[in-house]
Each structure stands twice: as structure tokens, then as C-alpha cells.
Amino acid sequence: MASFQYNPKTQKEDMLTFLSLLPFVLPCKFCRKSLTEYYATDPPSAAMGSAATLSRWLWRIHNCVNDKLRSQGQKVAANPSYKDVEAQYSAYLREGCSRTQFPGWELLFCILDNHPLSKEGRSSKPFSDEAPTTPDDLEKNRxxxxxxxxxxxxxxxxxxxxxxxxxxxxxxxxxxRHAGPVGAKSIEKGRRKAVAWLYNIRKHMEDDFDLQNKDTYLGVCSTVAAHRSGCSKSTRARTCRRNRTRSN
Structure with a gap:
């Protein structure tokens, strides 16, 4: 939704920084790898000229993700047309900032729940023991x-x-205002405090704007626990790697 409101005169630097950080923070190592590779062929830096170019870029990346999920045998709806996406988010934006939905909470909480200093975060295995061909963080992330x-x-x-x-x-x-003076540094304190810090922001924003997609703290914890599966494992948890179709 933010891409349709994007103003390159005032937001270009922040938006490019945000998008450049995204491949490093996704909660799944397979997703981080894939997004890094998508960026290599379709970089966000080339899409910063206008809200239209940025929105179309996000639409392309989203479709790449859907295509990858289908290749893994998962049930994914057909890729939407750009026209349909534009109509959907234009309708959201016409509602204004109050009595509407704040999209993306689930991803934000999953990022913090997959805390890099947690037991699961520290035990995440690399894809290769070999040193990267280029010693930059982007390749190490991939x-x-x-x-x-x-x-x-x-x-x-x-x-x-x-x-x-x-x-x-x-x-x-x-x-x-609600992030507090410590701000994102609260994330250093571990998974539980990081999730609680973000929920405090969410709860206050729900109250400030009467947001329609409210949730309780226990509800949030239940949702993120359902995603906390370890993407390479076969579990009942929800995960981007789990095969959701059955072979005949």
C-alpha cells in the first residue's frame, strides 16, 4: 500500500533503504535467498522514479514469489493483474488512515519472532560451507x-x-510516538521483549486510528508460533516450504 502513496521527492532514500534491507530480515532463510536473487535481476533502485514504477516493481516481485511457491507444489492463487492490484490498494487508500486496516503486521511480528539471537536463529544452517565469491553481506545473506x-x-x-x-x-x-525513546534498540533484548515492543506500538495505533484488523497479544503470539517451524522441516506448522498439495 505504501508504494501507491510513495513520493520520490521526500521518500526516495528511506524507501530504497527499506527495500534494500528486506532480503536481510525475512524470517525464512529460503525466502531471504530467493529475494536476494530476484533483486539481482530486478533491483529496487531502478524502480524509485515514481509511485507507478515502484508499485509495478513490487507487483513483479510478488508474482516471482508466487511462481516459486507454485514450483514447490503449494496452492497459490493465480497472479493478479496489475490493474486489479492498483484498484484494490487505491480503494484502501480512499478510506484514509482511520477505521481501516494496517497491512503487514503478521510479517513484522514473524521477523521479530525469528530473532537472530534466539536458539533457532543461532542454529540456522548455511546453504554452503564455502566462502562467498564476493565477500559482501548481500552474498553472505544469500x-x-x-x-x-x-x-x-x-x-x-x-x-x-x-x-x-x-x-x-x-x-x-x-x-x-509509541515506539519509545529506545526505539528499535528494544529488539536487542531478545525475541519476547522485541515482540512485546512491537505489540505495544500496534495496540496504541489500533486505539489511535480505530484500526479494523485488531488482535490481542495472545492472538499475535499464536499466529507467529504457527509460522515458527524451521523452513526445512516437515511439521504441521505454516511455512513457505511446506508442500500443501497431495500427489495422486
């Missing part, structure tokens, strides 16, 4: 070779810049 402390720095930066790219200035002001 191969899942970043140290937990390095990934934590990216997550903190992600949450610092996130409020600056929200689609309404009122949302930005509310987020910054």
Missing part, C-alpha cells in the same frame, strides 16, 4: 552465512526506517 549479530543490525535498521515509509504521515507520527 548463502545464509551472516552471523546472528550481523543480522540483528539489519533488523534494527529495518524497524528504524519502517515508520518513514508508511502511507500516512499520521501513522508515521503515531509509530514514532
Amino acid at each position: 548463502l545464509n552465512l551472516l552471523k546472528p549479530e550481523e543480522r540483528l543490525t539489519y533488523i534494527e535498521h529495518f524497524f528504524e526506517v519502517l515508520p518513514q515509509i508508511l502511507p500516512y504521515k499520521e501513522w508515521t507520527q503515531s509509530w514514532l
Whole structure:
């Protein structure tokens, strides 16, 4: 939704930073790898000219993700046309900042629930024991070779810049007001406190704007626990790697 409100004159730097950080913070190492590879062929830097070019870029990336999920045998709806996506989010934006939905909470909570300093985060295995061909963080991220402390720095930066790219200035002001003086540094304190920090922001924004997709703290914890599966494992949990179709 933020891409349709994007103003390159005032948001270009923050938006590019936000999108550049995204491959480093996704909760699944397979998703981080895939998004890094998508960026290599379709970089966000080339889409920063206008709201239209940015929105079309996000639409292409979203369709790449859907195509990848289908290749894994998962049930995914047909890729929407850009016209349909534009109509959907234009309708959201016409509702204004109050009595509407704040999209994306689930992903944000899953990022923090998959805390790099947690037991699961520290035990995440690399895709290869070989040193990357280029010793930069982007390649290390693709191969899942970043140290937990390095990934934590990216997550903190992600949450610092996130409020600056929200689609309404009122949302930005509310987020910054309720994040507290410590701000994203709360994330350093571990999974539980990081999730509680984000929920405090969410609860206050729900109250400030009478948001329609409210949830309780226990509800949020239940949702993110359902995603906390370890993407390479076969479990009952919801995961982007789980095969949801049955072979005959």
C-alpha cells in the first residue's frame, strides 16, 4: 500500500533503504535467498522514479514469489493483474488512515519472532560451507552465512526506517510516538521483549486510528508460533516450504 502513496521527492532514500534491507530480515532463510536473487535481476533502485514504477516493481516481485511457491507444489492463487492490484490498494487508500486496516503486521511480528539471537536463529544452517565469491553481506545473506549479530543490525535498521515509509504521515507520527525513546534498540533484548515492543506500538495505533484488523497479544503470539517451524522441516506448522498439495 505504501508504494501507491510513495513520493520520490521526500521518500526516495528511506524507501530504497527499506527495500534494500528486506532480503536481510525475512524470517525464512529460503525466502531471504530467493529475494536476494530476484533483486539481482530486478533491483529496487531502478524502480524509485515514481509511485507507478515502484508499485509495478513490487507487483513483479510478488508474482516471482508466487511462481516459486507454485514450483514447490503449494496452492497459490493465480497472479493478479496489475490493474486489479492498483484498484484494490487505491480503494484502501480512499478510506484514509482511520477505521481501516494496517497491512503487514503478521510479517513484522514473524521477523521479530525469528530473532537472530534466539536458539533457532543461532542454529540456522548455511546453504554452503564455502566462502562467498564476493565477500559482501548481500552474498553472505544469500548463502545464509551472516552471523546472528550481523543480522540483528539489519533488523534494527529495518524497524528504524519502517515508520518513514508508511502511507500516512499520521501513522508515521503515531509509530514514532509509541515506539519509545529506545526505539528499535528494544529488539536487542531478545525475541519476547522485541515482540512485546512491537505489540505495544500496534495496540496504541489500533486505539489511535480505530484500526479494523485488531488482535490481542495472545492472538499475535499464536499466529507467529504457527509460522515458527524451521523452513526445512516437515511439521504441521505454516511455512513457505511446506508442500500443501497431495500427489495422486
